[in-house]
Amino acid sequence: MTTHDHLVDDTLQAVTLTVNGSERTVAVPAHRTLLDGLRDEVGLPGTKSCCAEGECGACTVLLDGKAVNSCLVLCVEAEGHEVTTVEGLSADGLTDLQEEFLNAGAVQCGFCIPGQVVSAEYLLRTNPDPDEAQIREALSGNLCRCAGYQRIVRAVQATAARRRGGDG
Amino acid sequence: MPKYYRPTTRADALAALAEGGERARPLVGGTDLLVGLRHHTLEPDLLVDLKAVNDLPDPVVVTDEGVQIGATWTLGELVAHPVVQQWYPALVEAALTVGSVAIRNRASLVANSCNASPAADTAPPLLVHDARVTIASLDGDRTASLDEFFLGPRRTLCGPGELVTRIDLPRPAPGSGSAFRRLTRRRGVDLATVSVAAGVARDGGLVLGMGAVGPRPLRTEVPGPVDLADEAALGEALDRLVSAATPISDVRGSREYRLATLRVLTSRAVLAAAARRNPREMAS
Numbered sequence: 270m271t272t273h274d275h276l277v278d279d280t281l282q283a284v285t286l287t288v289n290g291s292e293r294t295v296a297v298p299a300h301r302t303l304l305d306g307l308r309d310e311v312g313l314p315g316t317k318s319c320c321a322e323g324e325c326g327a328c329t330v331l332l333d334g335k336a337v338n339s340c341l342v343l344c345v346e347a348e349g350h351e352v353t354t355v356e357g358l359s360a361d362g363l364t365d366l367q368e369e370f371l372n373a374g375a376v377q378c379g380f381c382i383p384g385q386v387v388s389a390e391y392l393l394r395t396n397p398d399p400d401e402a403q404i405r406e407a408l409s410g411n412l413c414r415c416a417g418y419q420r421i422v423r424a425v426q427a428t429a430a431r432r433r434g435g436d437g
Numbered sequence: 438m439p440k441y442y443r444p445t446t447r448a449d450a451l452a453a454l455a456e457g458g459e460r461a462r463p464l465v466g467g468t469d470l471l472v473g474l475r476h477h478t479l480e481p482d483l484l485v486d487l488k489a490v491n492d493l494p495d496p497v498v499v500t501d502e503g504v505q506i507g508a509t510w511t512l513g514e515l516v517a518h519p520v521v522q523q524w525y526p527a528l529v530e531a532a533l534t535v536g537s538v539a540i541r542n543r544a545s546l547v548a549n550s551c552n553a554s555p556a557a558d559t560a561p562p563l564l565v566h567d568a569r570v571t572i573a574s575l576d577g578d579r580t581a582s583l584d585e586f587f588l589g590p591r592r593t594l595c596g597p598g599e600l601v602t603r604i605d606l607p608r609p610a611p612g613s614g615s616a617f618r619r620l621t622r623r624r625g626v627d628l629a630t631v632s633v634a635a636g637v638a639r640d641g642g643l644v645l646g647m648g649a650v651g652p653r654p655l656r657t658e659v660p661g662p663v664d665l666a667d668e669a670a671l672g673e674a675l676d677r678l679v680s681a682a683t684p685i686s687d688v689r690g691s692r693e694y695r696l697a698t699l700r701v702l703t704s705r706a707v708l709a710a711a712a713r714r715n716p717r718e719m720a721s
Binding site (some may be wrong): 280282298299300302321322323326329332335336337338340341342343345346348388391392406407409410411 | 438439440441443464466467468471472474475476484486488513536537538539540542543624
């Protein structure tokens with residue numbers, strides 16, 4: 270069931286996708302983005318809508334394990350695919366990465382943080398031991414209007430160290 | 438509002454594109470297309486998603502003669518490919534400047550070429566590496582050089598009912614090298630103010646691809662031999678290479694600024710490409 274069942278007509282397409290491990294079916298018009306589908310149909314508002322044209326990274330999710338801008342993916346394209354949103358990074362509570370964002374004081378207004386966290390998680394899964402330049406490159410598509418970049422980088426470094434079994 | 442169609446065969450995709458004509462658009466990464474939809478600069482009736490088509494050319498095929506790149510290969514996959522890194526370093530450098538990690542995880546090299554932005558980062562190195570495109574339709578396949586393929590801003594040889602299925606890159610000649618240089622206001626998620634890719638042959642012959650300095654990406658060359666150690670000869674060759682540029686003034690830079698920086702970037706790209714040539718291959 271979706272929140273917009275009363276609007277269903279023949280311009281809507283049923284899309285079945287896996288979101289954070291659960292299979293979900295939504296009915297959306299073809300032009301609806303994955304971003305809007307996740308927020309409005311699936312009911313997961315952690316993924317943020319900001320520039321809606323792939324410039325800011327606030328809407329970053331993992332699609333089949335790869336970081337993508339969900340504002341640049343149509344919901345219908347996600348048929349049969351797996352999406353992980355910031356809500357799905359941990360089954361319960363905060364991830365170590367999210368804890369390190371808090372420890373580093375990397376969260377100011379907080380709006381960009383879900384996208385930063387998903388992009389950083391993707392980096393750490395594909396490159397567990399990134400240097401500072403690699404962290405900055407990996408996050409260059411995630412804009413922070415508070416300009417909290419130094420502490421965001423520190424949070425990622427601390428998480429990488431923690432996952433390597435270091436002192437964090 | 439467009440309809441969305443996800444065919445599983447090439448024949449179905451081509452039939453849908455033929456039927457839709459100018460009102461149909463192929464969709465791969467969508468990183469430009471969705472921005473166009475949002476701003477209503479593109480208003481197609483039909484989107485034909487190619488990602489589930491199972492009989493298009495493979496994403497990447499490496500042979501002794503070169504590399505064949507299919508329509509669905511992403512820039513993220515390209516920059517991580519060891520043979521592409523070795524043979525086409527300018528292309529990898531250029532692809533790494535496109536958008537961001539998340540953009541590159543979706544964006545397709547072939548579709549980026551079909552979009553035909555005059556500022557496309559991947560166009561200059563593809564021109565330097567003598568890329569050829571294969572254009573398919575219900576009538577069959579035809580091929581063209583990428584230089585012929587670019588007609589103007591966002592205009593290519595690929596017409597209604599047609600689809601670019603492949604870009605072929607010949608293997609670079611022994612003893613040659615390539616490099617890419619770009620000027621932007623911000624390192625990530627920005628379009629080029631000026632971009633260049635240079636190829637240098639064993640005998641000093643030069644080929645240049647230029648972006649954002651004309652109505653379409655430009656390719657020029659100065660045949661060898663050129664003595665790159667001779668400052669006057671090199672300077673003259675660089676002047677000839679950049680003479681085709683006709684930049685405009687816009688928000689990213691004035692015409693004068695673009696012309697001045699183009700010459701500097703070209704010099705840097707040529708010297709970087711020359712330094713990448715394998716001394717053993719040059720001697721043989």
